[in-house]
Amino acid sequence: MTRYEQLAAQIRQQIEDHIWQVGDRLPSLSLMTVVQAYQLLESQGWVVARPQSGYYVANRNNSFAAAKGGKGLHLNENVEINASIFGVLQACKDPDIIPFGSAFPEPALLDEPKLAKSLASVARRLSKFNTPANLPPGNEQLRRNIAQRYATQGIHVAPDEIVITAGAMESLVLSLQSVTQPGDWVVIESPAFYGSLQAIERLKLKAIAIKTDPIFGIDLDALEEIANKYPIKACWLMTHYQNPLGGTMPQANKKRLVDILNKHQIALIEDDVYGELYFGNKQPIPAKALDTKGNFFHCSSFSKCLAPGYRVGWVAAGHHATKIQHLQMMSTVSASVPTQLAIAEYLSLGGYDNHLRKLRQTMEQRQHQMLGAIAKYMPASVKVNMPKGGYFLWLEFEAPFNAIRLYQLALKEGISIAPGSMFSTSEQFNHAFRLNASFTWNEQVEEAMKTLGRLCHYLINERRE
Template identity: 55%
Template sequence: MAKYEQLVAQIRQQIETEIWLPGEKLPSLREQVSLSGVSLMTVMHAYQVLESQGWIISRPQSGYYVAPRAEFLSQPVSHQKLQLAESVDINAFIFDVLQACRDPHIVPFGSAFPDPELFPQRQLMRALTTVSHSMKPVDALHNLPPGNEALRKTLAQRYALQGVQVSPDEIVITNGAMEALNLSLQAVTEPGDWVAIENPSFYGALQAIERLKLKAVAIATDPQTGIDLDELSRALESWPIKAMWMMSNQQNPVGCTLSREKKQQLVALLAQHNVTLIEDDVYSELYFGNEKPLPAKAFDRDDNVLHCSSFSKNLVAGFRVGWVAGGKHAQRIQRMQLMSTLSTSAPMQQALATYLGTRSYDRHLRRLRQVLEQRKNLALQSLKRHLPVGAKINESRGGYFLWIELPKQVNTTELYYRALEQKISIAPGKMFSSSEQYANYFRFNTAWWDDVQEAAVAKLGALIGELL
């Protein structure tokens, strides 16, 4: 690590541990030279990097200051902690929002995906071309459920690197994470069953519950600490809940990651009530810092957790390759897949297996995390400049989403339609709950960032001002 990178890491850690608070002045360039024992050019380079990443700001004729940080959200006291839904009807609105993000002229703050320019498209296309030229007709059979053997073995090895024991035989390759999650939910429930979800919740869970004619018990999820385990425990005592669908890392939309202790408690609580956990873990590779968070699956001692993920958010969206570590349910999931989509694309599976066999994937992930962290910090500073007084931004250490609360008189569904007229999309709170309790919230995608996004945030701030 270069000296300027060491200094960047040191000052960032000092800011994170609140040695330097938001708004406080940092040591001058020459003072930092004396403190750190490096050259003036090294200090200048480090400060420039920190400023580009949004950690500090410069003030002419004054010096460098710690940038203002986001104000953390909390669950408003008026919110009910438990929401019951005998039926869920959310598909039509979600479809409209997602379709709008397809327009290349739209600023995609409402998108669910990162900037595709951050993905190694050329390397992946080369792998796909090589595979396509060498494939034999019989290879299609080798990629039927449970999927490509080399790919499943590689995934099992990546689990093992985190100390999670998953056999290649219990991994089923799917058409993206959504198929993995839907098949998992279908494998452990029947129409009319109760399913616990987070509140707010990823809209994919709401869509699946609607499609499978299930009933939802929505458990309050704090933007910083995650799901309310006491409320979940009471729900498990009160309703015949069959499964729980949730994200333990980088929850969509709020961004929180459960602590190690809370993951352990969650898995133990669900096992006590014989409730299957369907873990949606598509963002776990997009952590900031040095340590990848463990999945809840790591604490599963009863084969009670179905762990689902994909490459769509961290490598390539278009290949639509995901998987589920299905454990004792793997055979049932395979049969269900054969009766629905048959299998995941054989060339895509083999191309990914080829690519993952190199060291390129981990190099790509390191770079991707660095860029996403830089862009997220820049977006935070822009939003702090342009959002009205009273707005709250939930900051999280990973991913590319921000969960934003506006003053109660602002309806973000109306804001969505007004912003769309200005060629700006957002993901309004209505997408993430079957009730109206998040009507003044929205999710914001920070994965794209340049002058276009900066100008769009200013327009968005003006539109919010009009609604106020």
């Protein structure tokens, strides 16, 4: 098969799986291979060309087959971290605090005014039938919109494999719950997104935290060793712009990761909430793309790019999709219906990719501004990463720097930070902290960075005395 014939077969499969439906406009790309693939599909009656407009899915007047159901180590037996994380997050709610400790992007960067119009429009049209129709797995149009976004990345995820959830947090917890029983072992990163620690505490699981590199992600030699020794059920990690370190797994590492997990029948729970926030022009491909057995979960949401408060996320759950729906029915019942419909309408109107392009450029600019302020105000001994996406910076001083004290002192001056202790149940990150770099650069933000720098100097000098 030639390249364009392969591509045509893929697109045809996507049409059969209802990722693209009758009348949908297919992505317009001027690449010769794509044009040839569309021409081939046109000759076979799958698509129609409309002059000056592009290629559309043809009405073949048949009912398509239903989509196939998808296809340094730290051991911790008792994870208890929820209470301390709660305190740090509460501090970010105060509008007078500069929220460098927050995990949310600056609200002004999001496309909420346009989305609000979609919300108002769907609210006017909501009928009594909307609720049952949008129960798990969630709104069909939205699941197709998401499947189309995967398809444009070359990843085949059928809409039936997707479950809409209340943000990524619900999708991650349900995924973990669906493959574990209390007392099971799971692997997480070290340091890890605190949500994974909270979920493990709630589900009464045992965690093994594996050293994670600020550039390349989780240590795969250590993972292999652990997988040989322990009956691990799931591995929860971030492949892109890891929270808090910022690293992204190279493609070769993703391949090795998938091989290790498949060999030991460990489910991957891939948390990819920052995957759309890449700098440059090439979106990294998730490990889920290498899943041939339908055993991996790819979890994400609209919280980091569009509307955190709408609480709309999803999981591409492979053959676990039905189990996820059962678990969701027993907990939250479903994601909010009006916000699902609003996002589905917003995506169908077009313009999301334009918004994302601008958002990525702004995030990159702001990261540079924040790095500039760190160089200007922080003690020279600071170590800071330079992620290629997302909006977090991870700063470390030589131990025994006390980032919890920094957090307390900064809060008194009206600034929040996320101390390293939030990201681990051990004390090994007490000398580090995470900053949110998404805020509009203004005098107040600059002044806050100056204050943080002064406090870091103070803590280092105090240690020497």
